[in-house]
Amino acid sequence: MEGLFGDVGVLGAKLTGILVVWGLITPWAEKLWEWLCKLRDLVFPKMYIEIDEFRSGLKKRNKAYSAIESYLSSITAARKNVPSTLKVDWFGKKRPMLFKSANAEVIKDEFEGVKVEWQLGTRSIGKKMIFLKSAASGDEKRYYALSFHPKHWDLVKDNVYWDFARLDHPANFNSFAMDSEKKMGIIKDLIAFKNGKEYYSRTGKTWKRGYLLYGPPGTGKSSMILAMANLLDYDIYDLELTTVKDNAMLKSLLIEIPRRAIIVVEDIDSSLEITGKRKTGNEDDEANSDDEDDGEGKQTSRGKSTVTLSGFLNFVDGIWSASGGEKIIVFTTNHVNKLDPALIRKGRMDMHIE
Numbered sequence: 103m104e105g106l107f108g109d110v111g112v113l114g115a116k117l118t119g120i121l122v123v124w125g126l127i128t129p130w131a132e133k134l135w136e137w138l139c140k141l142r143d144l145v146f147p148k149m150y151i152e153i154d155e156f157r158s159g160l161k162k163r164n165k166a167y168s169a170i171e172s173y174l175s176s177i178t179a180a181r182k183n184v185p186s187t188l189k190v191d192w193f194g195k196k197r198p199m200l201f202k203s204a205n206a207e208v209i210k211d212e213f214e215g216v217k218v219e220w221q222l223g224t225r226s227i228g229k230k231m232i233f234l235k236s237a238a239s240g241d242e243k244r245y246y247a248l249s250f251h252p253k254h255w256d257l258v259k260d261n262v263y264w265d266f267a268r269l270d271h272p273a274n275f276n277s278f279a280m281d282s283e284k285k286m287g288i289i290k291d292l293i294a295f296k297n298g299k300e301y302y303s304r305t306g307k308t309w310k311r312g313y314l315l316y317g318p319p320g321t322g323k324s325s326m327i328l329a330m331a332n333l334l335d336y337d338i339y340d341l342e343l344t345t346v347k348d349n350a351m352l353k354s355l356l357i358e359i360p361r362r363a364i365i366v367v368e369d370i371d372s373s374l375e376i377t378g379k380r381k382t383g384n385e386d387d388e389a390n391s392d393d394e395d396d397g398e399g400k401q402t403s404r405g406k407s408t409v410t411l412s413g414f415l416n417f418v419d420g421i422w423s424a425s426g427g428e429k430i431i432v433f434t435t436n437h438v439n440k441l442d443p444a445l446i447r448k449g450r451m452d453m454h455i456e
């Protein structure tokens with residue numbers, strides 16, 4: 103018995119020793135790991151963009167995340183050197199089968215000659231630690247991480263398009279102060295548009311409608327857009343033209359917009375120097391207006407955008423933005439007189455609302 107207790111005592115002492123040593127080593131090991139990571143970042147600097155599967159407070163899946171998932175699925179399936187383990191998700195007849203890297207392997211990709219990497223990651227809710235691994239359990243959130251060399255930030259930034267946010271605003275037409283007859287006219291017009299599928303297909307017209315909202319600051323232009331979205335149950339796509347690099351980017355942005363959307367360009371008069379350009383020449387000749395720019399685009403005072411008037415009018419006319427139809431385009435302005443008449447003529451902006 104004495105021998106047995108003696109052995110247990112030795113074992114206990116050994117275990118305690120190991121735990122003490124482990125306790126002493128662990129903080130150092132963590133520090134060492136931290137330094138190694140810092141060293142790696144110095145030698146191979148990387149920037150990360152993370153796209154969460156669900157945005158905070160949103161129940162719907164992030165559309166950007168789904169788009170990345172489909173894209174990665176398509177390139178993974180097309181490649182011969184597919185990741186060693188693939189997971190297959192089947193979403194029923196209407197949606198494609200998705201191949202995913204089950205081990206969160208890094209998927210190497212190239213964009214305009216720049217090497218980038220994608221990886222599926224999970225983030226523990228309520229903890230600071232971020233792990234890159236494959237499956238997300240209930241208390242974890244999934245995200246895609248896109249990494250690249252920081253010197254390519256401008257290229258990546260310029261190609262990140264729509265950002266999604268939850269619209270949860272109570273604005274509605276009931277509480278909107280306006281001449282009641284005019285208000286009813288707008289509501290009827292919107293509802294006729296929404297139910298106009300048969301009309302637009304019968305007449306061969308593009309299923310889109312333009313509204314110009316004008317008036318001094320604070321008179322309810324933005325509130326009316328929210329009321330429209332709530333009435334129709336459409337999404338709002340807020341197009342900040344000053345950040346659109348050129349016509350090609352404008353086109354890429356627009357073809358991404360699905361049906362049942364309100365595309366908004368606020369303060370159109372100050373959005374870009376594409377408005378009123380015609381006035382420097384032929385004051386009243388609207389027919390010439392579309393050909394005003396040289397097709398090459400103009401360098402704006404804000405520096406980078408080269409969106410042209412003809413490019414922009416193509417968008418308004420629905421050439422690029424019509425895919426799927428059912429789209430409303432809204433311009434707002436505080437200075438209706440500053441606008442090029444071609445931009446707001448009937449047919450482009452069907453209703454002018456003060």
Ligand SMILES: Nc1ncnc2c1ncn2[C@@H]1O[C@H](COP(=O)(O)OP(=O)(O)OP(=O)(O)O)[C@@H](O)[C@H]1O
Nearest residue numbers: 277278279280318319320321322323324325326436
């Ligand atoms: N006609 C209106 N009926 C009800 N509320 C209004 C009306 N006009 C303005 N408001 C209220 O005033 C505030 C400012 O309105 P809003 O932002 O819609 O104006 P705006 O015309 O878009 O202004 P800006 O030109 O500065 O963007 C909002 O809180 C809105 O609810």
